[in-house]
Amino acid sequence: xxxxxxxxxxxxxxxxxxxxxxxxxxxxxxxxxxxxxxxxxxxxxxxxxxxxxxxxxxxxxxxxxxxxxxxxxxxxxxxxxxxxxxxxxxxxxxxxxxxxxxxxxxxxxxxxxxxxxxxxxxxxxxxxxxxxxxxxxxxxxxxxxx
Amino acid sequence: xxxxxxxxxxxxxxxxxxxxxxxxxxxxxxxxxxxxxxxxxxxxxxxxxxxxxxxxxxxxxxxxxxxxxxxxxxxxxxxxxxxxxxxxxxxxxxxxxxxxxxxxxxxxxxxxxxxxxxxxxxxxxxxxxxxxxxxxxxxxxxxxxxxxxxxxxxxxxxxx
Numbered sequence: 001x002x003x004x005x006x007x008x009x010x011x012x013x014x015x016x017x018x019x020x021x022x023x024x025x026x027x028x029x030x031x032x033x034x035x036x037x038x039x040x041x042x043x044x045x046x047x048x049x050x051x052x053x054x055x056x057x058x059x060x061x062x063x064x065x066x067x068x069x070x071x072x073x074x075x076x077x078x079x080x081x082x083x084x085x086x087x088x089x090x091x092x093x094x095x096x097x098x099x100x101x102x103x104x105x106x107x108x109x110x111x112x113x114x115x116x117x118x119x120x121x122x123x124x125x126x127x128x129x130x131x132x133x134x135x136x137x138x139x140x141x142x143x144x145x146x
Numbered sequence: 147x148x149x150x151x152x153x154x155x156x157x158x159x160x161x162x163x164x165x166x167x168x169x170x171x172x173x174x175x176x177x178x179x180x181x182x183x184x185x186x187x188x189x190x191x192x193x194x195x196x197x198x199x200x201x202x203x204x205x206x207x208x209x210x211x212x213x214x215x216x217x218x219x220x221x222x223x224x225x226x227x228x229x230x231x232x233x234x235x236x237x238x239x240x241x242x243x244x245x246x247x248x249x250x251x252x253x254x255x256x257x258x259x260x261x262x263x264x265x266x267x268x269x270x271x272x273x274x275x276x277x278x279x280x281x282x283x284x285x286x287x288x289x290x291x292x293x294x295x296x297x298x299x300x301x302x303x304x305x306x
Contacts, residue, residue: 059254061263067282067304069263093226095217095297097288100259102298104219104226122224125300127286129256138254139261141284143302145224 029094032101032128035135040087040107047079055137057129062140065109065120078113085111089124099130107142121145184255191253191260191287194294199246207233214296215288221300245269258289265304280304 035055043051053076060072070078079085092105102125109120122144129138194213201209210233218229227235251264262285269278283301287294 057256059256059261061254061261061284063263063282063284063302065302066306067265067280067302068306069282093219095219097215097217097297098258098290100286100288100297102217102219102286104221104298106224123221123226123300125219125221125284125286125298127259127261127284127298129259131256138256138259139263139284139286141221141300141302143221143224143300 025096028096028101032094032103032135033092035128035137036089036092036103036105036126039137040089044079044085044087047082047085049076049080052076052079054134057131057136057138060136060138060140063142065122065142065144081114082118083112083115085109085113085118101128101130101135102126103128109142184253187255187260188253190294191255191262192251194287194296195251195262195285198296199248202236205236207237210236212292215290218296219298219300221298260287260289260294261285262287266301 038051039055042048043055056072056075058072060075062070062075064070086109088108088110089105090108092103095102104123104125107120107122107124109118111118120142122142124140124142126137126141127139128135197209198213200206201213211229214229214232216229218232220227220229220232245268247267247269249265249267251262254261254263263283265280265282267278267280269276271277280303281301282304283299285296286298288297
């Protein structure tokens with residue numbers, strides 16, 4: 001009888017722990033999606049250097065759809081010199097691994113940079129890291145559709 | 147798919163050896179450019195990147211299964227490829243690539259997360275014609291219960 005009670009208690013605790021973990025992950029996923037929107041929908045379009053600086057880690061690195069490697073400074077410069085940028089995302093999926101989160105989704109980039117129009121679409125993969133109490137993006141890959 | 151380097155058994159044994167040596171060289175050199183505190187982690191990640199390439203060249207799904215996280219996100223030409231899909235393809239498809247030449251690879255360590263960036267040149271035969279394409283990639287590794295596992299990877303063709 002004692003064994004059964006212990007087993008039931010163990011299952012109950014495991015279920016509660018699992019549910020708590022799922023709730024935690026769900027909260028993180030919601031937050032990460034909101035940060036993605038803030039970064040891509042707002043900060044790129046509004047050239048909001050302050051938000052970009054806060055959301056991108058100093059060691060952030062990106063690969064754009066034409067295979068160009070960009071550091072944080074280079075991305076900030078690109079955003080600042082753009083005439084207009086509209087970065088739309090859809091079908092986002094977030095996966096949480098300890099203090100890291102991976103986001104993938106489809107993107108559509110429209111705009112103009114120094115008078116030249118820009119139109120790209122494909123899939124992105126971003127890596128976010130929970131660092132010093134905040135989520136920051138540490139890597140971003142954008143790959144074109146075939 | 148990155149890492150494919152398939153060779154016909156006899157005629158290209160030497161080519162395979164040379165390529166593997168190039169791969170080892172490409173992976174080993176950047177270790178010296180990293181911060182000392184991260185050197186061990188960097189070496190471990192580079193070894194895993196190398197194991198991925200070798201595992202794939204040998205269609206070794208068992209090795210790849212250990213390297214890839216179950217929730218792996220792999221992106222290729224705008225498509226999302228799951229771990230199961232990736233392994234299934236490695237197992238079933240006859241690889242067509244002739245050679246993968248790795249270029250400089252850099253590992254950035256953020257505690258239990260590591261970002262690998264680099265480029266590689268893919269030489270392959272397409273319908274009997276040789277083609278060369280350069281790719282730039284980003285891989286994300288996370289340290290979990292069973293060690294470092296690949297949680298995300300993708301590459302973009304270098305067109306400019």
